[in-house]
Ligand SMILES: NC(=O)c1ccc[n+]([C@@H]2O[C@H](COP(=O)([O-])OP(=O)(O)OC[C@H]3O[C@@H](n4cnc5c(N)ncnc54)[C@H](O)[C@@H]3O)[C@@H](O)[C@H]2O)c1
C-alpha cells in the first residue's frame with residue numbers, strides 16, 4: 001500500500017487529492033525523534049514550514065520518493081541530502097504570493113495606524129483617541145527590497161494607494177523596474193529615503209543580518225520596516241533596540257531567525273511601535289488551498305510515475321543522463337555563478353556557446369544549469385533546474401544558445417558563457433579535463449587555466465610592474481591567504497586579468513582599497 005505522511009496542517013483539498021492514490025496519515029506536532037522513527041514506512045511526505053526534514057530524517061526514510069512543501073521556501077528541508085538519496089523535493093512557487101504580499105501590506109497599515117495597540121486598549125476598557133494618532137501611506141515613499149513575485153505585487157498595490165515606490169534588487173533590470181514605474185536605487189539610498197520599507201528577498205548568505213544596527217541607524221526616525229520574507233534577514237536585537245531608542249518609528253515582523261519566536265526574545269519586550277505575527281504570511285484559506293492542491297497533485301503524479309512540475313532538485317532528466325553529464329552540468333552551473341558575480345547581477349542577455357564536443361551533448365540541461373548558476377545569488381535555494389528558464393524569462397533575460405562543433409580548443413570541448421547588460425558584459429569559458437576536473441580557461445578573452453575554488457578574486461588591470469606585488473602584500477596585511485594566482489594577458493603591458501584563489505573571503509573595506517590601486521580597472525570577489 002502506498003503511504004503518504006502529512007506532518008503539518010494541510011488544507012483538506014490536498015488531503016483529498018492524496019487520498020486518490022495512497023493511504024494518508026495526518027500526524028502533526030511530531031518530535032524530530034518521532035518523525036525519524038516512522039518515516040521509514042512512507043513513500044511521500046507532505047509538509048509546511050513546521051516540520052524540519054533533516055539529513056537524519058532523510059537517512060531513515062528508506063521508501064521515501066517525494067517530499068512536498070506546501071509553500072515556497074524549502075529552507076526546512078535538507079535538499080542536498082534528499083537529492084543524494086534520490087528523493088524528489090517539490091514546492092508551490094506561486095500559490096501564496098498574494099497572501100504574503102497582502103500580509104506585508106496589512107502589517108504596513110497596522111503599523112501606521114496602531115491597529116493592534118488600539119484594539120488592545122479597547123479590550124482593556126479604554127477609549128483613547130489621542131494616543132493612537134497615526135500616519136497616512138498616501139504620498140509616502142515605500143522602499144521595496146526584492147522586486148520578485150511578492151515585492152512586485154506589494155509595489156503595484158502601494159502605487160495604487162498613492163505611494164511613491166523605490167526598490168533595491170540588483171538582479172532586476174532597469175527596463176523591468178521602469179515598466180512597473182518603480183525607481184531602482186541602492187540599498188543604502190533606499191534605507192535613507194524611505195518612509196516605509198518592506199523586505200521580499202530570500203534568506204541567503206548575502207542577506208543574512210542584512211538589516212543590521214548600522215542600516216537601521218541610516219533610516220529616518222519616522223520610518224517603519226516590515227519583514228514578511230524570512231527570519232534572519234533582520235538583526236532582531238538591533239531592531240528591538242532601534243525601536244526602543246526612537247532610532248526608527250516601528251516594525252512589523254512575520255518571520256523570525258528561529259521559529260517559534262522564543263519567549264525571552266527582546267522583541268517581545270518592545271511595547272510601542274512593533275507588530276508581531278507568528279509566520280502568517282501564507283495563512284489565508286485561498287493560499288492554503290492553492291498550495292495544498294498544487295503540491296498534492298505533484299505528489300499524486302509522482303507516485304503514479306508521472307513528472308512533477310515544480311521540482312526543486314532533480315530535473316526532468318533520467319538518472320543515466322544526469323550521471324553522464326554530471327561534471328558538464330557542474331561546469332555550466334559554476335560558470336553561471338561566476339559570470340553573474342563578474343557582471344554584478346544586471347544581466348539582460350546570456351549567450352551559452354557549446355564548443356567542440358560540448359556541442360554534441362544534449363544542450364537543454366546545460367542551458368538550464370548555466371541559468372541556475374546565473375540566478376543562484378538572486379534566488380538562493382529557490383532556483384532549480386525546473387524553474388531556471390522560467391525565472392530567467394520572468395526577469396527579462398534573453399538567452400541565446402550557440403553550437404560550434406568545429407571549435408577544437410580542448411579535447412572534450414568547452415563551454416563559454418557571455419553576459420550582456422546595463423553595466424557592460426563579461427565572458428567566461430571552461431572545460432572538463434580528462435580526470436573530470438573543472439577548469440576556467442578564459443576570462444573576457446584572456447587565456448587562464450584555473451580550477452574553480454570557493455573564494456576567488458578576479459581583477460582586470462594594466463599589465464605593469466609592481467601591481468601583482470602590491471595586491472599580494474595588501475591581501476597579506478589583511479590576513480587573506482592566497483592559495484594560487486594566475487595572470488592572463490594578450491600583449492605585454494596591455495590589459496590583463498588576474499585570478500586569485502584565496503582561502504578567505506575579501507572583507508568589503510579591503511575591496512575598496514583594491515579598487516584604489518593604480519592600474520586596477522575592475523576587481524570582483526567571487527564565491528562559488
Ligand atoms: N511570510 C510568509 O509566510 C511567506 C510566504 C511566501 C513567501 N515568503 C518569502 O518571501 C520572500 C520573497 O518571495 P517571492 O516569492 O517574492 O520570491 P522571488 O524569488 O519571486 O523574489 C525574490 C527577489 O529577491 C531578489 N533578491 C535576491 N537577493 C537579493 C538581495 N541581496 N537584495 C535585493 N534583492 C534580492 C531577487 O532578485 C528576486 O527578484 C522569500 O523569502 C519567501 O520565502 C514568505
Ligand SMILES: O=C(O)CC[C@@H](O)C(=O)O
Nearest residue numbers: 048049071072073282283
Ligand atoms: O507554510 C507556511 O505557512 C509558511 C509558508 C511560507 O513561508 C513559504 O515559504 O511559502
